[in-house]
Each structure stands twice: as C-alpha cells, then as structure tokens.
Amino acid sequence: MTVARSERLLVLLQVMRRYRQPVSGATLAAETGVSLRTLYRDIASLQAQGALIEGEAGLGYILKPGFMLPPMMFSQEEIEALVLGSRWVAKMADPILAAGAVDALQKIAAVLPVELSEEIDNSTLLVAAPRNREDRSDLAMIRKAIRAEHMLDLAYRDEKGALTERRVWPFALGFFDSVRVMIGWCELRQGFRHFRTDRIVSAVSTGKRYPRRRPALLKEWRRSEGISAPG
Structure with missing residues (x-):
C-alpha cells in the first residue's frame, strides 16, 4: 500500500466517523475527492483490514465503532500531536498520570514503522517545565x-x-x-x-x-x- 493510498484510507475513515446513519457512496466519494469506483475499492480495502463497514452500493455505508487504525495510517501531524500531548501530560499531570503518558507513547512507538518511530524520538516539539503548586489531595x-x-x-x-x-x-x-x-x-x-x-x-x-x-x-x-x- 502506498503512502498516498494510506492517507486516502485514513481520510475516508475520518469522514465516515462523522456519520451516525448510512451515507451514500456518492457523498463519500465527493467528500474524499475520489471517483465512485475508487471509493468502492477503498471501502473493500478497509473491510479487508477489519473495519466494520456495513452496507452496499446503492444503499449507503456506515462505520461501526471499534476499528483500530493500523500504525502505518498515522499521519505525521497525528504523530506530532501524540508526542506533544504525551509530553505535556508527563510534565503537567500527577505522577501516576504522567507515567501513564510515558508508557502509552512507548507502546505506540513499539508498533510504529521505523521511520515513524524515529519521528517520536526526534520530535522538536517541547514542553516547558510547569510552575507547580503542591497538591495535598490524591x-x-x-x-x-x-x-x-x-x-x-x-x-x-x-x-x-x-x-x-x-x-x-x-x-x-x-x-x-x-x-x-x-x-x-x-x-x-x-x-x-x-x-x-x-x-x-x-x-x-x-x-x-x-x-x-x-x-x-x-x-x-x-x-x-x-x-x-x-x-
């Protein structure tokens, strides 16, 4: 699967998540900027990867919850958002939640392709140390x-x-x-x-x-x- 196609499938998933009712293939094709024929192929590809997409041509499609994205389908901006968010929590939250943020980012890095995993290590998005006030509560x-x-x-x-x-x-x-x-x-x-x-x-x-x-x-x-x- 090429990078361009991975990005296209990601966009299709994001569009489908906005709909709670079945949506026509023509609408999905228009919103994702592809032909109807390509849209049908992309839906078949997502279904093959485990996406719970119900429906068929002429009746509309709906994405059921629960589908986890393959790691290769994170965009660079999404990787940067995960890194920045995790680093912010690690700096700003209480120790237990901070440790959870570090562990979560390590789990994500462990399953990413090498080139994306390196983006985590080399990210230049930094979070300054907070001006902490001591919490007496748990x-x-x-x-x-x-x-x-x-x-x-x-x-x-x-x-x-x-x-x-x-x-x-x-x-x-x-x-x-x-x-x-x-x-x-x-x-x-x-x-x-x-x-x-x-x-x-x-x-x-x-x-x-x-x-x-x-x-x-x-x-x-x-x-x-x-x-x-x-x-």
Missing part, C-alpha cells in the same frame, strides 16, 4: 471518583484562607500551567464550583454514586460557562 483518587461518579467529601480552603467542608459531585479535572482544578456540583452552594487542587486540604470518596450522570453534568456546566463541546 489526584488519582479524584480521577477514580470521577470515572465512578462517586461523591467526595472535601475540606477546602478558599482564597481568603477560610476552611469549609463540602460534599461535591466531581465530573472533570482541568490542567493548567500552574494549577489544577476539579470541577463539580457543590451541595453546599447548590451550584457548579471550581476547586483548585492545591487548596483541597483533604478529599475522601464516599463510595456512593451521585444522583446525576457525569455526561449530563458536564454538558450543563459547559452550557452555563458558554463553552462549546470539543469537535
């Missing part, structure tokens, strides 16, 4: 609580030094150059609140699920903050 535990949708009991010190006890429904963590912020619904304040992790004196998981789903809380918070969902 970020790994907070991430686990977010995934499990468990309530947290916090002892939190605000910018004026006042200490309060809160029960919070955590649903997101924000990572910035100098601080990290846990976002959650605060039962005490009856609203969304942002808690700097360096001001969390203690955080204890209750082991109990909060009454709403995390995606719903995230969507409502984004709407309240005027933030668009990532595209």
Whole structure:
C-alpha cells in the first residue's frame, strides 16, 4: 500500500466517523475527492483490514465503532500531536498520570514503522517545565471518583484562607500551567464550583454514586460557562 493510498484510507475513515446513519457512496466519494469506483475499492480495502463497514452500493455505508487504525495510517501531524500531548501530560499531570503518558507513547512507538518511530524520538516539539503548586489531595483518587461518579467529601480552603467542608459531585479535572482544578456540583452552594487542587486540604470518596450522570453534568456546566463541546 502506498503512502498516498494510506492517507486516502485514513481520510475516508475520518469522514465516515462523522456519520451516525448510512451515507451514500456518492457523498463519500465527493467528500474524499475520489471517483465512485475508487471509493468502492477503498471501502473493500478497509473491510479487508477489519473495519466494520456495513452496507452496499446503492444503499449507503456506515462505520461501526471499534476499528483500530493500523500504525502505518498515522499521519505525521497525528504523530506530532501524540508526542506533544504525551509530553505535556508527563510534565503537567500527577505522577501516576504522567507515567501513564510515558508508557502509552512507548507502546505506540513499539508498533510504529521505523521511520515513524524515529519521528517520536526526534520530535522538536517541547514542553516547558510547569510552575507547580503542591497538591495535598490524591489526584488519582479524584480521577477514580470521577470515572465512578462517586461523591467526595472535601475540606477546602478558599482564597481568603477560610476552611469549609463540602460534599461535591466531581465530573472533570482541568490542567493548567500552574494549577489544577476539579470541577463539580457543590451541595453546599447548590451550584457548579471550581476547586483548585492545591487548596483541597483533604478529599475522601464516599463510595456512593451521585444522583446525576457525569455526561449530563458536564454538558450543563459547559452550557452555563458558554463553552462549546470539543469537535
């Protein structure tokens, strides 16, 4: 398979992922800039590689979730994005998440073709060391609580030094150059609140699920903050 064809198949996959309903071959051919005959050959190639593409000519096609891209199909820009993202996490996140970023990048490099693996080692995209503030809380535990949708009991010190006890429904963590912020619904304040992790004196998981789903809380918070969902 030539590089040009690999890139073309990657584009086709990316286009198909945008559709939740069957889409015609003519539409796919127009969006990927190929002839209908070439489009049919490309779909057959992807199906042979394991892509779960259902449908047929005249009826439309749909890509089912679960297909993993062969390593050769990463573009150079995608490799650079993976390297930069992994390096950022390794510098900015807590030690457990940082180690995960390093391990993930090593696993990716191990299965890449030699020329792409060398791009990882030789990447000139660098991340500066952060101006860290010490976290008293266990970020790994907070991430686990977010995934499990468990309530947290916090002892939190605000910018004026006042200490309060809160029960919070955590649903997101924000990572910035100098601080990290846990976002959650605060039962005490009856609203969304942002808690700097360096001001969390203690955080204890209750082991109990909060009454709403995390995606719903995230969507409502984004709407309240005027933030668009990532595209």
